[in-house]
Amino acid sequence: MTTADRPSLLLVEDDAVLGPLIAELLDPDYRVQLVTNGRDGLHHGLTGAWDVMVIDRGLPVMDGIALIAALRSKGIATPILILTALGDADEKIRGLDAGANDYVTKPFDAGELAARLRALTRTFPSPAPAPVAIGDWELDPTQRSVRSVYGHTVSLTAKEGQLLAALAAEPGRVFTRDELLAAYFHASDQPGVIDTYVHHLRRKISKAVIRTVHGLGYQIGDAHE
Template identity: 50%
Template sequence: MSDGGVLDERGELPRLLLVEDDARLGPVIAEYLAETYDVTLCTDGVAGLDRAVRGVFDVMVVDRRLPGLDGVELVRGVRRARVATPILLLTALGTVPDKVDGLDAGANDYLTKPFEFDELLARLRALRRTFGDDDGAVRIGTWDYYPDSRCIYSPYDAPVVLTPKENDLLRLLAANPRRTFSRTRIAAAILGGAGQSGAVDAYVHYVRRKLEPAVIVTVRGEGYRLGSL
């Protein structure tokens, strides 16, 4: 049995990308995980890589053998795009070299088929505890940022409290510090619609005004990325 869904600070289930081409197994895994996660299912490697790079997920589950693009190559592509989301690799090949290949590509853990669903859930919980930022501070320059409390602490000034949307913006950038996000991608992630790109500039302005201009860097022609304080 599933352990039930635990909502995040937005009142939503954590977002999980599942890339599995098996026509029977994929929907079964997705249905089981849907009690705990907001699941997006892709059935080939090329589409999976596109969703992994363009979307914002809390954790990913990727099958080793996929049509279009092998699971290990998918993981490499995700890491080349500087997406740091934790990845669990599913493999029917239980050999040590196969597991090493997946881990070397950038996967954070692996699970050999066939597996028990309870173990899959336990592995995902462990990944999110280890690689997530839900309970700890994120260091931005000399400041400590606590996404769950929407607070950022300076060593010299009083703590700054962000609004929910300002926090969503900074959380997104802080979770992927080397990645540049387009206005469209940010709007889709924090505002729920790609047609609100203009509002992104306003939230960037609000965060910069509350903290310092350098906290968010404008990459001309591309969008925004995390800066420094």
């Protein structure tokens, strides 16, 4: 997962034409995930770490208002913008009071939508991703450092952090050098780079954290204990 990318946006829109259109419209500025009904919206909204959500008022399976109320009741504080054809004042009041932060009616101006999204993301800084546990250590991706269970903190470089995060993402799985290379380094790099960074990590953290699988690659934790 790349960290310093565009903000992530969850778009819940059932219209088969409008959905992809809006997604494309927002694509230059956001990493857009499009889902087409309320149930999927709820699932993604609860499980993903979104910077902002755009939700259609009228949705199949689960209504937009109900979706927002459900998300808010679960403690999701992500800014939400309602996008809908229903423009009368009572509808707006109901949507905003359900927990939405803004309300835009179709037809909408693309620039205005973008500006309103900017205003929302500006005031709600993205929540920090959760730290990853690795044996006796804890990796904080936002800070690029690992802290041992007894308070000692070691700071990592960008590549060291990416490599460690990649391995820790699926404990027990063996990653080949080529997999790691393709995901986090330049395509032109030699597979030997990985060895070098594994060495750096072992020196900084502890030798036992990363295990070598001879002839295959590297692995973290969870072998057969």
